Amino acid sequence: MRTLIRNGMVVTAADEMYADVLIDGEKIVALAATGSETAASWAPGAGKVLDATGLYVIPGGVDGHTHMQMPFGGTFAADTFETGTRAAAWGGTTTIVDFAIQSVGASLREGLDAWHAKAAGVCAIDYGFHMIVSDVNEPVLKEMDVLVGEGVSSFKLFMAYPGVFYSDDGRILRAMQRAAGNGGLIMMHAENGIAIDVLVEQALAAGKTDPRYHGEVRRALLESEATYRAIQLARVAEAPLYVVHVSAAEAVTELARAKDLGLNVFGETCPQYLFLSTDDLARPDFEGAKYVCSTPLRPAEHQAALWRALRTDDLSVVSTDHCPFCFSGQKDLGRGDFSKIPNGLPGVENRMDLLHQAVVDGHISRRRWIELACATPARMFGLYPRKGTLAPGADADVVLYDPNAAYTISAETHHMNVDYSAYEGRRVAGRPRTVLSRGTVVIEDGSYVGEAGHGHFVARSTCQYLR
């Protein structure tokens, strides 16, 4: 069936123009200036016509960092692939790249198979996987080559969480050397977890048990030190590096230095670091637990450095690190000991709107919004131009976005499977009106009309963002 989207302002990372978009089945087949003879000729053959007058027509969001059903601290992230991808669709995101996890002592294959089993047949939108490597050894290094061939072309390593996901520098170097040879992208959780664990122990011994101490022990210097070290290891290995969830201004400085040297080092931040701060972590009555994530929220002064870096491309991607735990029953696990609070925040539904608000507030341009949230993550993770843009041949993942549909974010109205919103009460300027995933309408004028299982696994090529 042919679908025609008319009269909207098409916004991609490269252009803004009034254009009509013609879709045939799952793909975009053509764009033409609104009112042109070409565009007019499409109307009679279209089975479905969507009027985008007054709306932006943008590529579906690509969220390159989510954790559906992630096991953490004795519990599981509250969104399943079914609920989480549905919430993503509500928020104008049409592709997620989630993290499959290798357990210590197990193979990558076992971890990846388990994540395929969780996601298969239940997703509302398309999805891919990165692989968390918790146990670097010879067989695992060989498996990395196989996974790249299967479209799982990025590997997350942790300098934090000793005894769980942590890798020491030798293991990190080996994995980076392997990635340099097979085209894989190493993603780094850059925090000095060994030093942090000492500070955690000391804080608890001093009776500092409240959520706000989570932010105090995870010092900005320990983020920037790890970022620096990861960059140097990547230089030695001659491998590209993508640093996830950057929150500290000092870490941004390290990324900027690497960029000035022309290195293939890239940084990601998340809305929580742009819009929330240690003031939220310090909320009374254990409410701060809602804001416990790692890297942690920082004092609000860090935000200016993050916004600036998003403009200069010292930070290239905004993902959510969506990893929701309910306040009641999950965050609760850390009452009396902040180190037991499951780490992570919900946000997969909020990212596109919060970043659009950043456009309204003058932090970034409209095209940069699309670049940070759609095009660059698609390039970074080998999905472009199938995802992340509106062009002939691309998947018809399209959002009709109403820039004037102001609303207040609230857990009362969101669709994520979690009992609070990190952005409760925040007013944002726009929201998706209609969302298409591979040509199928999944959100239509405020209703979910998609289906569990419509979303497919997407095999990715290697990073397309290298300098």
Ligand SMILES: NC(=O)NCCC(=O)O
């Ligand atoms: N970020 C966070 O607090 N939880 C998810 C796991 C991770 O990304 O490190």
Ligand SMILES: [Zn+2]
């Ligand atoms: Zn992490």
Ligand SMILES: [Zn+2]
């Ligand atoms: Zn994460």
